[in-house]
Amino acid sequence: MSTKAYGAYAADKPLEPIAIERRPVGAHDVAIAIAYCGVCHSDLHQVRGEWNGTLYPCVPGHEIVGHVTAVGDQVSKFSVGDVVGVGCMVDSCQSCASCDEGLEQYCEKGFIGTYNGATNDAPGHTMGGYAQAIVVKDDFVLKVSHAPEQLAAVAPLLCAGITTWSPLRHWNVGPGKTVGIVGIGGLGHMGVKLAHALGAHVVAFTTSEAKRQDALDLGADAVVVSRNADEMAAYADKFDFILNTVAASHDLDAFTALLKRDGTMTLVGVPEHGHPAPNVAALIFRRRAIAGSLIGGIAETQEMLDFCAEKGITAEIEMIAAQDIDAAYARMQKSDVKYRFVIDNATLTD
Structure with a gap:
């Protein structure tokens, strides 16, 4: 499935519109139309090559909120139309001691990041949430129960x-x-x-x-x-x-x-x-x-989302268009944001 995205082809190149491929929905997959994606400082480090091992083209983004558009035939926890989130991980070995305890972030074989992680899908590494859509294994998808008008400000909860x-x-x-x-x-x-x-x-x-x-x-x-x-x-x-x-x-x-x-x-x-x-x-x-401490496991991320929905907690955000991401990065480096940029992914069609 071809999907519009925003990413970079090299560390010294600006982010730009690119077309990426998402895999077909497998038996345990959930397809998500991304509504909003938070902008984490890790995104900037990775796409600018400030961390070793960046794989290009790089499409960052691991604070994802959207709506389910399709589910695999073995998926029972999610239905089309559900509001869901995806955080920093999209897979892990699910067999080591850490994974068995619900602490996938400490997977002894290394978790698969939402972007820049090894995958069998083309082009060989994961692409993140600066995109119109994503396909994720159901075990790494989270239920979001906040009110619709809060969803943009929910996105940063998936990492921050x-x-x-x-x-x-x-x-x-x-x-x-x-x-x-x-x-x-x-x-x-x-x-x-x-x-x-x-x-x-x-x-x-x-x-x-x-x-x-x-x-x-x-x-x-x-x-x-x-x-x-x-x-x-x-x-x-x-x-x-x-x-x-x-x-x-x-x-x-x-x-x-x-x-x-x-x-x-x-x-x-x-x-x-x-x-x-x-x-x-x-x-x-x-x-x-x-x-x-490193991010959190899937179970505790769900616990956090449920707690925040109950208490009415969201992040303080500034909404931006995808086209403004480089300017947002420049402001982030000067700590000029209160306190998280969030991309309105509808702007990817502009």
Whole structure:
């Protein structure tokens, strides 16, 4: 099936309209007409060749919301017309210990990404959501129950939402816990919303005084400008958990010092250059931990979507046409978006 898409033929080429092929619907497949696709910073890194191994042509996009147009004869969970989502994964081995536990993101053979992943379909690698349609194995399709007018703002939940939800749930964030969210961007703004909805006392950390009111409006109980030494010192030994969403190299010690005994800081951003080595004594003498977390499994992604629908939670977005993607990338590099761009995929027909 030929599908209109937006992608790049090389790292130094702009994104442009291209025609791609989607496979026929197999017995366990779901065909989806894509309504909206969020724009993740990973899209920019991959298509620009900033991460090793980009396969061209590259069609990014792993925050997908759309409507089912066809299902395979062995599919029972979805019907034509259903509103569904697709996140960062479209397959995994489904036989290793991690997959058996519903943690496909840690598949021991490597999960298949929604784009740039190995596949038998032409041209040999997966193509993502900057397209009119996609065909995905039913086990990797998610039900969306938000109201129709919220669907564009649901799209970023498929990456930014689950990337923050998974560690918040794993480290048991909830009532009685004091939780820090470092960085108020695409990921961090969702972290604030979700931690607040889970009942925690939420403190947002930002380098920008200009984001103080924004963070409060998102649901933070307090805001710390991390460049202010006095504000930071006031929170020493106060946090049960810190979710650090910053993808740039920075001093982790400034935040581990804020953890209580047995507190954990979890990193979800991969910096281009490594963080300075942490002060090990600060960890040992307070039994603190620095951990990492990768997106989330299919079951917990569904849990997150259902929770967000119940609580009325969506991302804060700016809608763009597919033709504006390069301009959006340029703005993303300057952090000039509050807080996620979302493509209106109907513009692919323009």
